[in-house]
Each structure stands twice: as C-alpha cells, then as structure tokens.
Amino acid sequence: MLHIVNKSPFENTALASCLRVASKGGDNALLLIEDGVYAITKNSDAGKAVQAVMGGIKVYALMPDVEARGMQDRVLEGISMVDYAGFVDLVIEHNNVQSWL
Amino acid sequence: MSEAAGDFDDEDGSGTIKKFMFLNRKAPYGTVYALEGLEVVLITAAFDQDVSMVFMDDGVYQLVKGQNTKAIAMKNFSPTYRALDGYDIEKLYVERDSLEMRGLSEDDLLVPVEVLSSAEMQVLMSDQDVVIAF
Amino acid sequence: MAIEINGKTYDTDEEGYLTDLSQWDEDVAKVLAAEEKVEMTDNHWEVINFLREYYNEFQIAPAVRVLTKAIGKKLGPDKGNNKYLYELFPYGPAKQACKIGGLPKPTGCI
Numbered sequence: 001m002l003h004i005v006n007k008s009p010f011e012n013t014a015l016a017s018c019l020r021v022a023s024k025g026g027d028n029a030l031l032l033i034e035d036g037v038y039a040i041t042k043n044s045d046a047g048k049a050v051q052a053v054m055g056g057i058k059v060y061a062l063m064p065d066v067e068a069r070g071m072q073d074r075v076l077e078g079i080s081m082v083d084y085a086g087f088v089d090l091v092i093e094h095n096n097v098q099s100w101l
Numbered sequence: 102m103s104e105a106a107g108d109f110d111d112e113d114g115s116g117t118i119k120k121f122m123f124l125n126r127k128a129p130y131g132t133v134y135a136l137e138g139l140e141v142v143l144i145t146a147a148f149d150q151d152v153s154m155v156f157m158d159d160g161v162y163q164l165v166k167g168q169n170t171k172a173i174a175m176k177n178f179s180p181t182y183r184a185l186d187g188y189d190i191e192k193l194y195v196e197r198d199s200l201e202m203r204g205l206s207e208d209d210l211l212v213p214v215e216v217l218s219s220a221e222m223q224v225l226m227s228d229q230d231v232v233i234a235f
Numbered sequence: 236m237a238i239e240i241n242g243k244t245y246d247t248d249e250e251g252y253l254t255d256l257s258q259w260d261e262d263v264a265k266v267l268a269a270e271e272k273v274e275m276t277d278n279h280w281e282v283i284n285f286l287r288e289y290y291n292e293f294q295i296a297p298a299v300r301v302l303t304k305a306i307g308k309k310l311g312p313d314k315g316n317n318k319y320l321y322e323l324f325p326y327g328p329a330k331q332a333c334k335i336g337g338l339p340k341p342t343g344c345i
Binding site for chain 1: 127128129130131158159162165166167168169170171172173175177179202203204205209
C-alpha cells in the first residue's frame, strides 16, 4: 500500500500515525509531498523517525516540493526522489493508496 | 505594562510608537499564512512603528536558503525577506530550539537573524505592546 | 482587459497593470506611459529600470519611501528625493512607474 503524507511532521500527527501503523508489517511505501517533505531533513527529529522505519518502508519524496522549500541539500540518504510523473507511477504500481490528511 | 503614560510625542497621540511583534509559525507554501503575514509586515512598515519579526516552529522554514518554486508554479517569496532591511525592519529573531529540532542552523538562513533561547524569547515577547501571529 | 500593439496582446488588470510581468517590453511601456500622460525621458527610463531590477532581486515592488531611499543610495541624493521623483511621475512614483514598468502595484500602497 502507498501512504501519502502532505503535512509538516512538526505541526500535525499525520506522519507519526502513518509510521506507527505502516511499520507494523506488510508491503508499504511512503510518499511525502507538500509540507510533508520536511520530514526527511537530515539531523531533524522527524528525520530520525523516518530513518527508523526505512528498513521496512520504502520512502519517496516529491522533488518539486523539496526544491520549492529549499531542502534539496538537506535530505536523508536513501530517500527516492520522484517528479510528478513518478508520483503517478507510484499510484499505479500500488493496488491501494491512502492519503493521511 | 506601563506604556500608557509614555511614548506620546504629540497631543492627539497619532505619533505614538508601539512595539509590534509579528510571530511567524507556519511553513511557507503549504498554507497562505507566511505570505500574508509578510505582506502585512511590509504594509505596517509604512506607519513607523517599532516592528520585530519572530520565526518559531515551522516558521523558521520561511527563511531557508535555496528555495526554488518553479516546478510547483507558486511565487517564491523568500527573496522578499532580504528587502525587509530597506523597509527599516532590522529586528529578526529565530528561536534556537525550533532550528535544532528541524536539523537547521543559522547558516541555513537567507537573512541575518538573532538566534534566541526560549527564555530570551519569553523576555522579548513580554516586552511587546502588540503580538500578531501568523 | 488587454492592450494591443503591433498585433501583440498584453493582458492587464482592471487598474491597467500588466498581469504577466514577462510580457513587458519597451513598446508596451511607451503605451502605458502615454495612458498615464507621462512623456518618457532618459530619467524616466532610469527609474523604470531601477524598479525592475529591484523587483527581480526582491520579488516585490517597493513602497515609495523605500524606493526613494534606494534610489538615493544608488543614483545620489539629487535623484533620491520626493521632488525629483514626483516631477517625473506626478501621480506617484511607485504607482505610476510600477505600472509603466510592468510590475504589480506596490505592496503597502493603499
């Protein structure tokens, strides 16, 4: 399943809830978009939480949103960047998608 | 606060200078708060008040260097923070804890700021006549 | 609304400001100036170019007070004052020059 988070991890519990559930097993991927991309900043509290689940969950981020926020040089290693076409591919590849609004 | 007696430099009080703090706590593009707040600050600058800006929580993201919004088709308003100096808004403060939690440091910011501890922030806030939050 | 010059269309808002900054060129500047009854001289172009550079750098059109100060810094005090700028742009240097320069209305212009 593909999980999509679009809220900053510092002012919304969407990412925390998503990680809590998705890390319990199964075949899960996480796509961070909009303010959700702040979660993959190196040396940040949220970044540590993401890093902790990266063994079991493949993590993607939408590059246009990362660049808009100036965070492109501060991203954790092991995150896959996608563009809008890659976003569509991810949605097609997974049989279900959940947006954690 | 003892502001009632002082600060008047003419009879009708129109020359009163108050301390205005604009408290910015939102990331720049996910909501419209940051841009709207910045516009209000620029307009307020015309009224010759004692203006300071504080960046806390996700508000510190407004000042991150290297923003490029081309691919999301939104206006990149981060260069406008560099114009604040020309508007005589020179007091920009950032809370240290907010930076550190986000893996950021003063070097990641696009304008010169003063980094304050939470205790120093408390003192600064208490000293204001008006605090406006965005 | 729109202005048409030599077959090229320039879109404007209800107050006559260009809506797409990238459409701006000297042809449309001259037409906008004529509508404002401003006769363009080198001194006018100098202010227009200054404003466009300011906009490029900061992504806003400056308030008139800020413009005056910034021009004084760059072009000297004999140009960085209200009298000089209002002689060039009698209905307000920030407002009129921004319109002619194809920039949005200045922030802080009420």
